[in-house]
Amino acid sequence: MKSRTGVVALLSACAVGALTFGLPLSTAAAPAPAMDQKALEAKLDAAIDPAELGRWLKDLASQPNHVGSAHDKANAEWMAAQFKSWGWDAKLETYDVLYPTPISESLELVGGAGAPFKATLTEKPIPGDEPTFTKDALPAYVAFQGDGDVTAPLVYANYGMPEDYLALEKMGVSVKGKIVIARYGGGWRGLKPLLAQMHGAVGAIIYSDPKDDGYATDEVYPKGPARPPQGFQRGSVADMPIYPGDVLTPGVGATKDAKRLDRKDAKTILKIPCLPIGYGDAQVLLSALEGPIAPANFRGSLPITYHVGGGDAAKVHLAVKSDWSMKTLYDVIANLKGSEAPNDWIVRGNHHDGWVMGASDPLSGMVAELGEAKALGQLVKSGWKPKRTIVYASWDGEEPSLLGSTEWAETHAEELKAKGVVYINSDGNGRGFFRAEGSHAFQHFVNEVSADVKDPETGVSVRDRARARLAVGMAEGGGRGGGENNSPQMKAAAQDPAKDIPIGALGSGSDYSTFLQHLGLPSIDFGYGGEGESGGVYHSLYDDYQHHSRFVDPGFVYDATLARTVGRAVIRLADADLPVQRYGDFADTVSTYLDEVKKLADTKRDEAKTQARLLSGNAFNLAADPTKTHVNPEPLAQSPTFDFKPLEAAVAKLKTSAGAFDAALASKGAGLSKAQKVKLDNVVRQLDQTMLRPEGLPGRPWYMNMVYAPGRFTGYGAKTLPGVREALEERRFDDARKYIGITAEALNAYAAELDKATAVVNGN
Ligand SMILES: [Zn+2]
Incomplete structure (x- = not known):
């Protein structure tokens, strides 16, 4: 689901061109794997065939495969059969979820210049691109909007x-009783209609501006990759930062006899109608707006003068009616049973449902997973016996609300908490640079894996290439996105090839969310991108x-490179004799989060003080253009002082404990008895569940992880130490x-x- 456009992820420093310089590159930090493991991984690489992945992709993406479509079900059945033919124990698991689809919808400009005008709401087929002639594509629609029929002025x-x-507000423009039009970008889609609703709007329209993914960025499809005028972005607007999964069964699996909420009580369904449109239609609506000229940062690339509206000049009629019936999800679940620790599960997933054909999102990641599955099956046939159980999943219903993964994880919660070692995710994939986000105890492991995967374009390791990009990005101006990409650890990694490259934290936007944030199962999300151009056709x-x-x-x-990367990670995790985790990396990362949060508390205090001074000196009024409407900002609540000592003490203790464990494991790990290893495995497997607190986050108890969460008002973007950080940001003191x-x-737990765990290693 996640669009990589505009998403700050690991190594998303400025894109660089071909590497033509001699940066000191090395894989010094990674100890050479044992010979038999190297041989195993060479076999894995050889068994993954890019052309075969392409053939699977062509079939899976030949027709629309959204939830409830015939092709989505057929794809699940075909994949289950493939897994079986490769030697896996595979089955379909089904869930019944509320999933709305449009019955009727309409969007018209009924007042203002250009009226009357009727928006298209369907996308033109492309001659020579046969699947685009399908009759089964969903029209312009966002799932879990609130049905309605409204006519109101546009803002x-x-x-x-x-x-x-x-x-x-500063311009004196209110959206109360109006229909809001907002462009894609700047934050998660679902927040746009939600915030419009919170500000009193009666309807919302989201459009794709050519500045963000259309003709201002590249030639449009089919000549180039960018979004054509009638192309629009479907998606979900369910309020997933409250809880993802089936809107009627929060916290429990959507099985046949599950207790369900009444639809009217489902908090995550939007109340106002909302539709997405392309810039071809949006230009007509935006041209009709009058009122204040849009500020510079509001302006896109349409050949118009952008106004914000506010008066009654441009009037719009928006109507949506949905079929709110239950639909069946088809998850594919496949196992290779472990030979020594069958109750240790390495879980790996990618979703198979798309918004239309879904070739890049999600099937490019899905065929990588299938490539791994076939290769792992071949390794087993040739005599390999994974020590731990490997569970491969192909999720349905990720696009509407992470449905398939959440319902499966909620249904099997107890078993996953007892047996889960790690969850590995991927989603849409493309040409370019290696990236990973995840639980920081796996940072070194991720670095080791990526040091041993060859980049297909340059022949160096994907980690060396990622490091070069980071180094060049920093040399040319410090990357983009601030924060994480400019941390001291990032700077060190850019300069020193012996250092691990930091991984980013996971927010949401794909299927790892429930595992990490609801069950406390450590998770890693892998992918490639930054060169391939999928943003313009996203959804x-x-x-x-x-x-x-x-x-x-x-x-x-x-x-294929993604398959070789994740396949390697799975083999190593399935066979690891000792924990691959390095808890010092986790402790150091949490320590930087604490520094950030303390700094944030200071910033928020200064902000309120400065504002109070400006207000009392009438500065906002004096600094404004008297010929234009200006409204002073609402006074901010003054910050109290915070006692961070409990958190500082917890982080200090965490660092000490992590350091002691890492040191003990490094010096004594190899000499542990079989019984000690089993005992250690049992402690480590459930360790991350201590990050969960039963009360959950304020206003969203489903999210129980106190270190990693998606932001309430970022949607996909991660918030670390979220209980504290978001409360400070929103001044909930x-x-x-x-x-x-x-x-x-x-953190103390x-x-x-x-x-x-350290006591086990020390033989106590
Ligand atoms: Zn996806």
Whole structure:
């Protein structure tokens, strides 16, 4: 589901061109794997065939495969049969979920210049690109919007993010009783109609501006990869930052006899109608707007003067009616049973449902997973016996709300908490650079794996290439996205090839969410990208086989590289004799998060003080253009002082405990008896569950992880130490105080479990 466009991920420093310089590259940090493991991995590499991945992709993406479609089910059945033919124990698991589809919808400009005008709401087929002639594609639609029929004046709210509403307020423009039009980008889709609703709007329209993924970025499809005028981005607007999965069964599996909420009580369904449109239609609506000229950061690339509206000039009629019936999900679940520790599960998944044909998102990642599965099956046939059980999943219903993964994980929660070692995810994939985000105890492991995978374009390791990109990005101006990409650890990794490259934290936007944030199972998300261009067709009719093979991953070599990367990770995790985790990396990372949060508390305090001074000196009024409407900002609540000592003590203890464990394992690990190894495995396997607190995050108890969460108002973007960080950001100061204590408790519990693990290694 996740669009990589505009997403700050690991190594998303400025893209660089071909590498023509001699940066000192080395894989010094990675100890050479044992010979038999190297041989095994060479066999894995040889068994993965890019052309075969391409053939699978062509079939899977030949027709629309959204939830409830015939082809989605057929794909699940075909994959289950493939797994079986490769020697896996495979089956379909089904769940019944509420999944709306459109019955009727309409969007018209009924007042203002250009009226009357009727929006198209369907995408034109492309001659020569046969699947785009399908009759089964969903029209313009966002799932879990609220049905309605409204006519109201239009207001343009830029990206529709919180700061955009502050800007509108300053101009004296309210969206109350209006229909908001916002462009894609700047934050997660679902927040746009939600924030419009919270500000009193009666309807919302989301459009793709050519500046963000259309003709301003590249030639449009089919000439180039970018979004054509009628291309629009479907998606989900369920309020997933409250809880993902079936809207009627939060916290439990959507099995046949599950207790279900009434639809009217499902908090995550939007109340107002909402539709997505392309820039071809949006231009007509935006041209009709009058009122203040849009501020510079509101302006896109349409050949118009952007106004924000606010008066009654442009009037729009928006109507949506959905079929709110239950649909069946088809998850494919396949196992290779472990020979020594069958109750240790290495779980790996990618989703198979798309919005239309879904070639790049998600099938490019799905065929990588299938490539791994076939290769692992061959290794087993040739005599390999994985020590731990390997569970491969192909999820249905990820696009509407992470449905298939969440319902499976909630159904099997107890078993997963007892047996799960790690969850490995991928999703849409493309040509370019290696990236990974995940639980930081796996940072060194991720570095070791990526040091042993060859980049298909340059022949160096994918880690060396990622490091070069990071180094060049920093030399040329410090990367982009601030924060994480400019941390001291990133700088060190850019300069020193012996250092591990830091991995980013996981927010949401793909299937790892439930495992990591609800069950406390450590998770890693792998992918390649940054060169292939899939952003312009994201969630549109044009994300198909032809587009993927021409513009995103010609020759399917990066889809195959993803398979070689994840396949390697799975083999190593399934066979590891000792924990691969390095808890010092986790402790160091949490320590930087604490520094950030403390700094944030200071920033928030200064912000309120500065604002109070400006207000009392009438500065906002004096600095504004008197001929234009200006409204002073609402006074901010002054910050109290916070006692961070409990959290500081917890982080200090965590560092000590982590250091002691890593040192003990490094010096004594090899000499542990079989019984000690089993005992150690049992402690380590459930360690990350200590990050969960039963009360969950404020206002969203489903999210129980006190270190990693998606932001309430970022949607996909990660918030670390979220209970404290978000409370400070939103000036909920009582929550901030409370969650300093709760987060400290979680970290203390984590350190205590680590001490138990250390005692096992020390033979106590
Ligand atoms: Zn996806």
